[in-house]
Amino acid sequence: MTSRTHTLTLDRGTFDVTVDLHGEQGHPFLLLHGGGGPRTVTPFAGLLAEQRPARVFAPVHPGFDGTARPDWLTDVSLLAQAYARLLQTLGLRDVTVVGNSIGGWIAAELAALGSDRISGVVLVNAVGIQVPGHPIADTLSLTPVELSRLSFHDPSKFRFDPSTLTDEQRALTAANRSALQVYSGPHAMADPTLTGRLAKIAHPTLVAWGASDRVVDADYGRAYAQAIPGAEFRLLDGTGHMPQTETPEQLLPVIWDFADGHAVDQSRN
Numbered sequence: 001m002t003s004r005t006h007t008l009t010l011d012r013g014t015f016d017v018t019v020d021l022h023g024e025q026g027h028p029f030l031l032l033h034g035g036g037g038p039r040t041v042t043p044f045a046g047l048l049a050e051q052r053p054a055r056v057f058a059p060v061h062p063g064f065d066g067t068a069r070p071d072w073l074t075d076v077s078l079l080a081q082a083y084a085r086l087l088q089t090l091g092l093r094d095v096t097v098v099g100n101s102i103g104g105w106i107a108a109e110l111a112a113l114g115s116d117r118i119s120g121v122v123l124v125n126a127v128g129i130q131v132p133g134h135p136i137a138d139t140l141s142l143t144p145v146e147l148s149r150l151s152f153h154d155p156s157k158f159r160f161d162p163s164t165l166t167d168e169q170r171a172l173t174a175a176n177r178s179a180l181q182v183y184s185g186p187h188a189m190a191d192p193t194l195t196g197r198l199a200k201i202a203h204p205t206l207v208a209w210g211a212s213d214r215v216v217d218a219d220y221g222r223a224y225a226q227a228i229p230g231a232e233f234r235l236l237d238g239t240g241h242m243p244q245t246e247t248p249e250q251l252l253p254v255i256w257d258f259a260d261g262h263a264v265d266q267s268r269n
Contacts, residue, residue, distance in 0.1 A: 008085045012072045022056040023049030028092050031058040034101030035180040044244035052256050063179030080109035087117045096259035100124040112197040120204045120262040125213050125241045127189040134220040136189045151241040153212035198227040204262045205231040210239040
């Protein structure tokens with residue numbers, strides 16, 4: 001893995017984004033992490049680049065893991081604009097965008113922008129829309145143990161003891177929670193206007209969902225897919241809110257087969 005910092009400019013101003021790159025050649029992926037921070041996708045990015053001909057670009061959302069966030073960068077739609085600019089800066093085309101949780105929300109907003117640099121989108125247990133009768137769990141009010149119970153099919157495999165954290169790890173965790181709170185907005189991890197924008201998505205889209213997710217349930221995921229023209233819904237058994245962490249060997253072929261099937265440049269695969 002190599003890391004580089006890229007300076008991006010939007011109408012509001014200029015800021016830096018750190019991007020981890022896994023793999024040196026193959027189909028390009030933009031992998032967007034959720035509220036748990038980059039560590040929730042880093043092992044999966046490495047696995048994808050190791051087992052498939054893939055280059056995986058995994059940005060750190062500004063404000064996470066101690067990175068700087070400008071005061072005006074406060075919502076997901078601006079992050080999506082930033083990552084559209086990042087694809088341009090990197091000179092990437094034929095990109096499969098993959099996002100988990102709030103990263104899935106960012107991916108959906110990015111897809112709605114209609115970038116011709118994107119060949120497909122995979123939303124993995126994404127948040128961002130409002131579905132009557134299927135609320136999003138208020139993750140910011142939960143303890144780590146409570147959140148684990150909602151997030152995993154088998155929480156016993158992912159036990160977390162906050163007392164084992166170093167001071168540096170505590171600081172990063174607090175920074176991540178603060179950044180998540182900013183980006184999640186006033187409607188508890190959702191934007192009431194997003195569903196309308198999803199109808200504009202023309203890219204092939206796969207909505208992949210861990211069946212045991214109790215942060216956002218499977219019917220929420222089905223509603224997400226129904227809001228996107230032509231989107232496919234895929235239920236993943238035996239896994240929860242973060243399949244890339246809990247069952248990476250199950251998620252990897254699902255993502256790769258979708259990306260491979262919709263790649264524009266087949267010579268890269």
